[in-house]
Amino acid sequence: MSLSSFRLGRRYVLLCAALGIAACGSEQDITPAESPSFPAGFPEPIYSYRNNPVTEEGFELGRALFYDPILSKDGSVSCGSCHRQEAAFADPGSPVTQGVGGKEGSRNTPALANLRWSRAFFWDGGGNHLELVPLAPITNPLEMGENLSSVIRKLNRDPEYVQAFRKAFQHRDTVNSQQLFRALAQFMGELVSAGSPYDQFQNGKAEALTPEQKKGLVVFKGKCGTCHQPGLFTDHSFRNNGLDADTPQDTGRHLVTESPTDVGRFKVPSLRNVALTSPYMHDGRFGTLQQVLEHYDTGVRRSATLDPALDGPTPGIQLSQAEKRQLLAFLQSLTDQSFIGNKRFAAPRP
Amino acid sequence: MKSLMPRQAALLSIILTLMLSFSCSEDPEAVPQSGEVTLVFDHVVGNFPLSLEDLEYTNANGDGFRVSKFQYYISNLVFRKADGTEYHQPESYYLVDESIPSSKLVSVKDVPPGDYSGLSFTIGVDSARNVAGAQTGALDPANGMFWSWNTGYVFLKLEGTSPQSKNGGLVFHTGGFQAPHNSLRTVSLPFLAGQKLRVEASRTPRVSLSADVLRLFQGVNTIRFSELSSTMGGANSVKVADNYTRMFTVGHMRE
Numbered sequence: 250m251s252l253s254s255f256r257l258g259r260r261y262v263l264l265c266a267a268l269g270i271a272a273c274g275s276e277q278d279i280t281p282a283e284s285p286s287f288p289a290g291f292p293e294p295i296y297s298y299r300n301n302p303v304t305e306e307g308f309e310l311g312r313a314l315f316y317d318p319i320l321s322k323d324g325s326v327s328c329g330s331c332h333r334q335e336a337a338f339a340d341p342g343s344p345v346t347q348g349v350g351g352k353e354g355s356r357n358t359p360a361l362a363n364l365r366w367s368r369a370f371f372w373d374g375g376g377n378h379l380e381l382v383p384l385a386p387i388t389n390p391l392e393m394g395e396n397l398s399s400v401i402r403k404l405n406r407d408p409e410y411v412q413a414f415r416k417a418f419q420h421r422d423t424v425n426s427q428q429l430f431r432a433l434a435q436f437m438g439e440l441v442s443a444g445s446p447y448d449q450f451q452n453g454k455a456e457a458l459t460p461e462q463k464k465g466l467v468v469f470k471g472k473c474g475t476c477h478q479p480g481l482f483t484d485h486s487f488r489n490n491g492l493d494a495d496t497p498q499d500t501g502r503h504l505v506t507e508s509p510t511d512v513g514r515f516k517v518p519s520l521r522n523v524a525l526t527s528p529y530m531h532d533g534r535f536g537t538l539q540q541v542l543e544h545y546d547t548g549v550r551r552s553a554t555l556d557p558a559l560d561g562p563t564p565g566i567q568l569s570q571a572e573k574r575q576l577l578a579f580l581q582s583l584t585d586q587s588f589i590g591n592k593r594f595a596a597p598r599p
Numbered sequence: 600m601k602s603l604m605p606r607q608a609a610l611l612s613i614i615l616t617l618m619l620s621f622s623c624s625e626d627p628e629a630v631p632q633s634g635e636v637t638l639v640f641d642h643v644v645g646n647f648p649l650s651l652e653d654l655e656y657t658n659a660n661g662d663g664f665r666v667s668k669f670q671y672y673i674s675n676l677v678f679r680k681a682d683g684t685e686y687h688q689p690e691s692y693y694l695v696d697e698s699i700p701s702s703k704l705v706s707v708k709d710v711p712p713g714d715y716s717g718l719s720f721t722i723g724v725d726s727a728r729n730v731a732g733a734q735t736g737a738l739d740p741a742n743g744m745f746w747s748w749n750t751g752y753v754f755l756k757l758e759g760t761s762p763q764s765k766n767g768g769l770v771f772h773t774g775g776f777q778a779p780h781n782s783l784r785t786v787s788l789p790f791l792a793g794q795k796l797r798v799e800a801s802r803t804p805r806v807s808l809s810a811d812v813l814r815l816f817q818g819v820n821t822i823r824f825s826e827l828s829s830t831m832g833g834a835n836s837v838k839v840a841d842n843y844t845r846m847f848t849v850g851h852m853r854e
Contacts, residue, residue, distance in 0.1 A: 300732065377750040380732035384740055385747035397741040426741045430733035505749050507780065507833045 287365070288443035290451065290480055294365035296379045296438055301431045303439065306417040309597070311436030313413070314429065316596040319403055320383075321393035322349050328386065328433075331358045334594055337522030337585075338362065338440065344533025348392035355391075355499060357533035359518060360526045362442035362588065366481055372515045372531040374487055375505045379437060380430040397426055404429065440594060442521050444587040447579075458582055465579025468572045473545075475558055476517045482583070487514040488556040491549030491564060492530060499532065513554045522588065524581050538580055542573045631712045632800035636678070638705040639807040640695050641850070642669060649697060649812055659817035662824040664761040664769060666812065669697040670744065671755035672737070674721045674728075675785075676707060678796070681716045692724065692737045694744060706803075715796040717789035718806070722843055723754030725783065726776040746774060749832060754782055755843065757815060764828035771815065773839050775832040782832065782840035788849045796852055807850035818842040 287294055301307075314320065316329040326349050332338040338361035340346065346354035356372055370376030376385060386392040387400060404410045404424045414424045417432060447466070449457035458466065470479065478484045487502040493513060502511035515531045529535040535544065549555070549565035559565055568576070588594070642649035644656040644666070655663050673695060676688040688707055696702045728738060729751045744753040757771040773782040788808075790796060796804055816822040819841040830836045 371748070375749040376747070377730050378732045381740070381745075381747065381750050384745065388747055396743075398743075401741055425735055426739050427733040427735045434732075 288441065288448070291363070291366060291443070292480075295368050296365040296434070298365075298435075298438065301380070301434055303435045304417060306413070307432050307435040308439055308593075310413045310417045311432040311434070312594070313597055314433055315436050319407070320387055320395060320400055322395040322399075325349055326393050328383070329596060331386075331392075332361050334589055334596075335525070336360070337442065337525045337589055339522075339526035341525070341527065344528050346392060348389065349394040352391045352394075354389070356531055357528060360522055361437065362440055362521050362585075363481055363519065364440060365438045368485055369516065372518075373501050373503075373505050374516050380434045382437075383430060383433050401426055401429065440588075442585040442588040445521070445585040446582040448585070450582070459578065461575055461578040462582045465575035465577070465582075468568075468575050469579050472566050472568070472572075473576075476556075477520050482520040483517045485517070487511065487516055488558075489513040489515075489552065489554045490545075491551070491555050491559050492534070492544070494550035494552050501531065510554060513552060520580065521583050522585055524584050525589065538577055539573075542568060542576060546573070633709045633711050634798040634800050635803045636707045636710050636796065636798060637803055637805045638676075638707065639805050640703040640705065641807055641809045642697050642703075642812065643809055644812045651697060656813070658813060658824070659821055660823045662761055662763040664759055664763075664824065666697075666757065666759040666769075668756055668758040669812065671695055671722060671810075672724050672744065672752060673705070674724050677719045678707075678710055678715045678798075679717045679719065680713055681795075686711050686715075691720075692728070694737045694742055710798045712799045713797075715790070715798060717787065718796075718849075719785060719787035721783055721785045722840075722846075723774070723776070723783040724752040728752070729776045746832065751776060751832070753832075754840075755815075757812065761824040761828065763824040765825065766828070768828065769824065770829040770831075771839055772831050773836040773843075775836055780833050780837055782836045784840050784844045786844060786847055788847060790849055790852065794852060802854055805853045807852070809848050809850050810846050811848070812846075814846045815839055815842050818845050 314328075315332075316327050318324045318327040318330070320327065331340045331343075331346055333340060335341070340358035344357060346356065346358055348354060359372070364370075364379055367379070368377075370379070370382045371385070376382045384397065387395050387397060401424060404414070411424060414428050414432070415421060418428050446457040446462070450463075450466075469477075476484055476486070476488060476490075489501075489512075497513055500512045502514040502516075503509070505511075523529075524538065527536055527538070529538070529541050535541050545559075545566045546568045547565060549559050551560070551564050555564065647654070647656065649666060649669060651667055651669070653665060655665055657663055671694075673693045674691055676691045678686040678688075688710075693705050694702060695705070724738065728734060733740070738752070740747075744756065745751070746753060751774055753772045753774045755771070755773045757769065759769040760767055761769050775782045790806075796806060798804065816839075820838040822838065822842070827835060827838070830839060
C-alpha cells in the first residue's frame with residue numbers, strides 16, 4: 250500500500266488498528282486537505298516529500314538505519330550515537346564529536362528538529378539537501394569513516410534490510426544509495442518539534458508560560474528575535490555573533506563560499522529544545538545558557554565580520570540581571586517533552 | 600481513488616492507440632524511426648595516448664607529471680542539425696573514467712533521424728541536479744564524484760604526481776555550480792568541415808571525441824604545479840574549468 254502522505258497514512262493506520270475496520274483497504278474517503286502536514290505558524294517546508302512520500306515502512310526503515318552502526322566503518326557508531334533523543338538529538342556534554350576509533354572532530358553536534366524547513370545544513374551551510382546530509386557523517390573519517398559503496402554492499406548482504414527496502418520502496422531490486430538517503434530523510438523529516446510550552450502559549454493557552462517566561466519572551470523578541478526568529482527560532486542566515494576577534498581556525502561559512510566577508514559566520518541555530526542541547530556554539534565552547542547570555546552581554550568581540558546587530562560603541566547585547574533571569578526562564582519553555590519522549594523517534598527494539 | 604487508476608489508464612491507452620492508428624492511416628508516410636549514435640571518448644596527453652601506468656608527461660610550463668586517475672561528467676548532450684534544429688537528449692548524464700573502458704563508449708539511443716552537423720554538451724553536472732537530492736545511475740554519489748561537506752558533484756578529477764608539486768601530488772577536482780565559482784562549462788563542437796552525421800534506424804554511427812589532458816593546464820590559465828597542485832572546487836577550480844572548455848576535439852566519424 251502506498252500512502253500519499255505520512256500523516257494521512259499514520260492516522261489511517263491507527264484508525265484501522267483501533268477500529269479493526271475491514272473496509273480500510275481503500276483510501277478513498279480521506280481528504281488530504283483536512284490534514285495539514287506541519288504545525289500552524291510554520292511556513293511551507295523546503296523539503297516537501299514530493300519525490301519521497303513518507304510511508305510507515307519508509308519511516309521505520311529510516312529509523313532503523315538511524316540507530317544502526319552498520320553505517321560506520323567498524324560497526325561502532327550510529328547516527329544516534331551522536332544525535333541523542335534525550336538531548337533533542339544533540340550530543341549532551343560533548344563539545345566536539347567522537348567518531349570511529351574515538352577520533353575527535355572539531356564541531357559540536359547540533360540538535361535535530363524541523364529539518365524540513367532548512368535550506369542549508371551544517372554549521373557552515375555546506376549541505377544543500379536533506380537527503381544528502383547523511384553522506385557527510387558516513388564518509389567523514391572522524392565520524393563514521395565509511396564509504397558509501399561499502400555501506401550499500403553491507404545493506405545488500407543483509408536479507409532483513411533488503412526485504413525492508415523492497416517493501417518501503419516497492420521494488421524487487423537491489424538496495425541503492427538513493428533509497429538509503431530517502432529512508433533516512435523520511436525519519437529525519439518527521440522529527441518535528443512544535444509541542445513546547447511556548448507553542449501551547451502561542452496556540453492560546455495563556456497559562457502554559459510562567460509570568461517570568463512571558464517577560465522573557467518579550468525580552469527575547471526585542472533582543473534576540475531578529476536572528477533567532479520565533480517559530481523556527483532561526484532566520485536561516487549566516488552571521489558572526491562575536492565569538493572570536495581574530496581569524497578563527499574554523500572560518501565557518503567562508504569554507505563554503507571562500508568569500509572573505511563570510512569568515513567567522515555560522516548558521517544561526519534554532520533554539521528549540523536549547524535547554525537540553527548543551528554545550529553551545531559551533532565548537533561547543535559554552536557549557537551553560539548562563540555563559541551564553543554572559544557572552545552576548547559582555548563577551549562579544551569585534552572583528553571585520555561581526556554582525557551589525559551586535560556592533561556599536563560597546564559591542565554585544567546589554568542585558569540586566571533581571572533580563573537574564575527572564576531569558577533563561579523563557580529558553581526553558583522551548584523544551585518539547587512530547588518530542589524527546591516520542592517513542593516513534595527512539596531506537597527501535599531489536 | 601487508487602483502484603480507479605488502472606481502469607483510467609487502460610481507457611486512456613485505448614483512446615491513445617485509436618488516435619494514433621487514425622493519424623497513421625491518414626498520413627501515408629510512416630514516422631521515420633530514430634537511430635543510435637555511439638560517442639567514443641579517447642584520452643590523450645598532447646601527442647601521446649593517456650596512460651595511467653607511470654608514463655611521464657610534460658605540461659605547457661615544462662613541469663613533469665604522471666596521471667593515476669582521470670574521470671569526468673558529461674551531461675545534457677545536444678545534437679544539432681545544419682538548419683539549426685536540435686535534439687536534446689533527456690536524462691543525459693555520463694561518467695567517463697579512463698580506467699573503465701566501457702565508460703568511454705557512450706551510446707545515445709532514440710536520436711531522431713537526419714543529418715547532424717555538430718554536438719554540444721556540458722562538462723560537469725547541471726546545477727539542477729546538484730540541488731535535487733539523492734540521484735541514481737551515473738549520478739549516484741556512490742560513484743565517488745560527490746562532495747558531501749559542500750554539497751555537489753565533482754565534475755572532473757585528475758590525480759597524479761609531479762616533482763614540481765610542493766607535496767609531490769596532483770589533485771585537481773573541479774566542481775561548483777554557483778557564481779562566482781561556477782566550474783560548469785558547455786562545449787559546442789561542430790563536426791569537421793563538411794562532415795555530416797547521418798542518423799537513421801539502420802545504422803549506428805560512431806563519433807570519436809578526444810580529450811587532451813594537457814589542455815587542463817594551459818589555454819586561458821597556464822597552471823604551474825609549483826603554484827597550484829590541488830583544487831577542490833572554488834576559485835582555483837574555475838581556473839582549470841576555463842581551460843577545459845577547449846579540452847575536447849571531434850575526430851573522425853565511422854559507421
